[in-house]
Amino acid sequence: MIAADLTAPVPPIRVDQTLADILEFFDDPEIHELPVVDPATGRLLAVIDRRDLISALAVEVLQGPGLRAKFVEPEGAQHYVEMPKGHALSRVPVPAAMIGLALGQTDFRTRTRLTILTVIREENGREIRLQPTPGTMLHEGDSLIVMGPDEEIKRLKSHTEP
Numbered sequence: 309m310i311a312a313d314l315t316a317p318v319p320p321i322r323v324d325q326t327l328a329d330i331l332e333f334f335d336d337p338e339i340h341e342l343p344v345v346d347p348a349t350g351r352l353l354a355v356i357d358r359r360d361l362i363s364a365l366a367v368e369v370l371q372g373p374g375l376r377a378k379f380v381e382p383e384g385a386q387h388y389v390e391m392p393k394g395h396a397l398s399r400v401p402v403p404a405a406m407i408g409l410a411l412g413q414t415d416f417r418t419r420t421r422l423t424i425l426t427v428i429r430e431e432n433g434r435e436i437r438l439q440p441t442p443g444t445m446l447h448e449g450d451s452l453i454v455m456g457p458d459e460e461i462k463r464l465k466s467h468t469e470p
Contacts, residue, residue, distance in 0.1 A: 321356060322347040327364055334358055391455075398461045399428070402450040412442025420464055422456035 321330055321344045333342055344354040391397070406414050416424060427438040428451040438444060440452075454461060 318342055320345040320350075323353060327361065330356065330361060331365075334361060394458050395456060396458050396461055397425070397453065397455050398465070399451050399453055400461070400464050402446045402448075402452060403464070403467060406446050407448050407450075409446055410442060411440055411444045411446065414446075420454075420456070421460045422454040422464065424452050424454055426453040427451075428453065 318339060319333055319342065321333070321342045323344060324347055330342070333339060341355050341357045343352050344356055345351060346353055406416070411424065411427075416422070424440045427440050427444055427446070429436050429438060429447060430449060454464070
């Protein structure tokens with residue numbers, strides 16, 4: 309293997325593509341993961357692998373239960389956990405009223421019934437992910453990855469989106 313092998317371009321997946329479209333890319337045995345990009349900005353949003361695709365197909369084709377989340381243990385073992393019915397994971401902008409506050413000052417969990425899993429911040433043109441702690445300061449432009457009841461996520465988004 310040479311360095312050029314590691315830099316071979318892979319086709320990006322757009323968030324608006326169907327599972328059928330994505331499935332064709334994985335016909336290539338050399339492709340194990342594909343970047344998912346925003347079609348408007350070209351910004352990297354996620355990476356999808358074969359297991360993600362199979363899980364999504366199982367839900368769609370078999371009409372299986374809702375959302376599954378993937379987690380990877382330190383040793384590399386991967387697991388899929390089904391979200392409780394009526395719950396979801398979502399990325400939301402930090403509400404304006406929380407900008408400049410530490411997470412511990414916001415009473416977020418009590419007010420929204422949502423759990424903050426990650427704080428996403430842009431630094432030097434790159435997204436970084438922060439472990440949320442009571443002392444984590446929230447800045448303008450930050451986003452939160454939250455988990456909780458669908459209706460609470462919708463309510464929060466309706467108050468934070470322009």
